[in-house]
Amino acid sequence: MFSLVQRIEREAELQGLAEELLREMPRGVWALRGPMGAGKTALCRAVCAALGVRDGVGSPSFGLIHEYRDRDGHPIYHLDWYRLDGEEAVRDLGVEELFDSGALCLVEWPERAEGLLPDRRLEIELRFEDEQPDRVVSAARIFTVYRL
Numbered sequence: 001m002f003s004l005v006q007r008i009e010r011e012a013e014l015q016g017l018a019e020e021l022l023r024e025m026p027r028g029v030w031a032l033r034g035p036m037g038a039g040k041t042a043l044c045r046a047v048c049a050a051l052g053v054r055d056g057v058g059s060p061s062f063g064l065i066h067e068y069r070d071r072d073g074h075p076i077y078h079l080d081w082y083r084l085d086g087e088e089a090v091r092d093l094g095v096e097e098l099f100d101s102g103a104l105c106l107v108e109w110p111e112r113a114e115g116l117l118p119d120r121r122l123e124i125e126l127r128f129e130d131e132q133p134d135r136v137v138s139a140a141r142i143f144t145v146y147r148l
Contacts, residue, residue, distance in 0.1 A: 007129065011042050018046035025122045029099055031110035034126030040108045043124070044078050047106065051076060059108070064093060075103045081112035090116055 002024050006017055021030070030047075032040040045057040052071025059080060066078040077098050084090050090113035098105055099118050110117055 008039070011039075011046075014039070014043055014046035015050065018043065018050045021122065021124075022047065022050055027102055027104050029105045029107060029118050029121040030124060031117055031121055032106065032108050032124045032126065033110060035128070038126035038128060040126060043126070044106045044108070047104075048076060048078075051104075065095075065098075075101070077103055077105045078108075079105060080108040082109040084112050087113040087115050089113075 004020070008014060008017065032043065034040055041057075041059045048055075048057045048068055048070075053068045053076065055068050057066070057068065057078065064080060064084070068076045068078065070076055079093075079095065079098075081090055084093075095105075095113075095116060099116075107117070
């Protein structure tokens with residue numbers, strides 16, 4: 001089983017992490033979990049850069065699903081379930097077809113529809129290093145990754 005814990009202090013360091021994760025699981029579903037501002041979208045940006053995506057990569061919070069193309073024309077789906085309420089709302093987006101497509105699917109806020117996630121996926125948990133209830137003490141993030 002693949003597992004990794006990595007401390008990231010600057011967004012520029014995400015590129016190496018993205019490349020390592022792509023070597024482990026270049027296609028399929030990646031579930032990105034963590035509080036607001038922990039770096040989920042930043043990691044998606046680094047993954048897309050590593051795959052040669054030329055379009056700007058941002059949070060799909062309002063669009064819900066963004067589709068990008070890698071340097072070879074393969075689709076990458078970036079999904080954000082933050083504003084969705086439950087599995088039915090997520091299912092209505094057609095995510096099961098995306099998951100079955102064999103494309104890389106980067107899912108932010110997967111806990112909104114846990115039951116729709118495939119059993120085989122890459123779980124990525126992001127947290128602030130020194131997080132306290134009322135403030136973030138350190139800008140460093142801890143990335144914990146394991147493969148199901």
